[in-house]
Amino acid sequence: MDDATYREWFPKVKDLIWNDLSQYVDQIEREGHIPHDEVIPKLAALGLYGCLVPESYGGLGLSVGQYVPVLIELSKMYAGLRGYLHAHVSASKLLEFATDEQKARIYPGVAKGEIQLAFALTEPDNGTGVDITTTARREGDVYFVSGRKHLISNCDIADYLMLVCYTDRSRGADGISVLMLPKEAPGFTWDPVGGLMGCKGAEHGRLNLDDAQVPAENLLGGVEGKGLAHALEALEESRVFIASTSLGTAERVLELSLDYATERVTFGKSISTRETVRSYLAEMATDIFALRSMLADAIAKLDRGERIPAEAAMCKQFGAEAVNRVTDRALLVHGGIGYTTQRDIERHYRDCRINMIEEGTPSIQKTVIARTFLDGYRFQDFGSQL
Ligand SMILES: Cc1cc2nc3c(=O)[nH]c(=O)nc-3n(C[C@H](O)[C@H](O)[C@H](O)COP(=O)(O)OP(=O)(O)OC[C@H]3O[C@@H](n4cnc5c(N)ncnc54)[C@H](O)[C@@H]3O)c2cc1C
Incomplete structure (x- = not known):
């Protein structure tokens, strides 16, 4: 998607997420099921099923750097819906390896959400x-x-x-x-x-x-x-996508924690003045900054067409650890009320636990990272990437 079109499109996605899809959170939490009949047409109207489908087949043809903000925003609002969309979009990535006949047969329906x-x-x-x-x-x-x-x-x-x-x-x-x-x-x-x-x-x-x-x-x-090779290649992007969802959740709970720390008063003083609370907030922001920086590097490499098995696994693993730490700190900032469903922290805390498991457990990520370096991979001189 060209930059000008993206700048018009992305605010509509944010609007959909926060002002429309947000109405389903309580229902899905209660019932455990996405009301597909209602949600699918809304996602399809903005082309979200075809994020990674080439424009020539009716998709949006987003770069990785353009798709990631969609996942971040969905994760800030509700990981249940990001999990659903992510599963479809990441599976669609595999169609890059399809024959021309298969692409012509399936891509257009995938892009419209008619083929899930x-x-x-x-x-x-x-x-x-x-x-x-x-x-x-x-x-x-x-x-x-x-x-x-x-x-x-x-x-x-x-x-x-x-x-x-x-x-x-x-x-x-x-x-x-x-x-x-x-x-x-x-x-x-x-x-x-x-x-x-x-x-x-x-x-x-x-x-x-x-x-x-x-x-x-x-x-x-x-x-x-060719199946395992194709799946592993697709997994590289997908692991970066999971790391992006970790970032989205982490950024959201930091925001909620800053608000809560400012609003909550004990012993006549805002808890935001307490050293312990400030140290939690500082640790959360530092994890977020580190994850943002890793992701920026990995996304730039993917969009240049580079294979990044190690970076993708590092982003996925660090992101999962970071969002687990950040939601843990967020719970501490919120105290007891954070443990209840009155505050969204409770839900984000549970939701992000999947980021450790999805697309491979820590042992898999660490195996990939160590193997890639033992096979000779090295980072470029730091100066060359500045
Ligand atoms: C909500 C959700 C959605 C999912 N969606 C999908 C999906 O759409 N498609 C799909 O295919 N899968 C999906 N999965 C499965 C997910 O990818 C796997 O659960 C995950 O990769 C871990 O595999 P496993 O459950 O078989 O764990 P196991 O392999 O049983 O691992 C259990 C533990 O043993 C360790 N372990 C296992 N083998 C080794 C080894 N050789 N060396 C060292 N340690 C080892 C693991 O690291 C882990 O700590 C989903 C899972 C969940 C929970």
């Missing part, structure tokens, strides 16, 4: 990566897929689930592919998982694949064996 997407990698009985056991066997023009997935966001409404599975187990990582599983595929059912700690609203179900039939034309990119 999910990404299905995690398994209940196995680790993530080469340890998965979901397997597809091809017979003629059909793949028959068997296995189990779980915690798959948006599985209730996804028209296509970007399913990571083996197409040739004998080839290890090079035998993993992504199949675009249609929701109506014979042999495919799902069950709700439910009962989330926070980030409520989207369904994160268990997929049952019993010889589920996927047309061979739905093999992403038309070539077997």
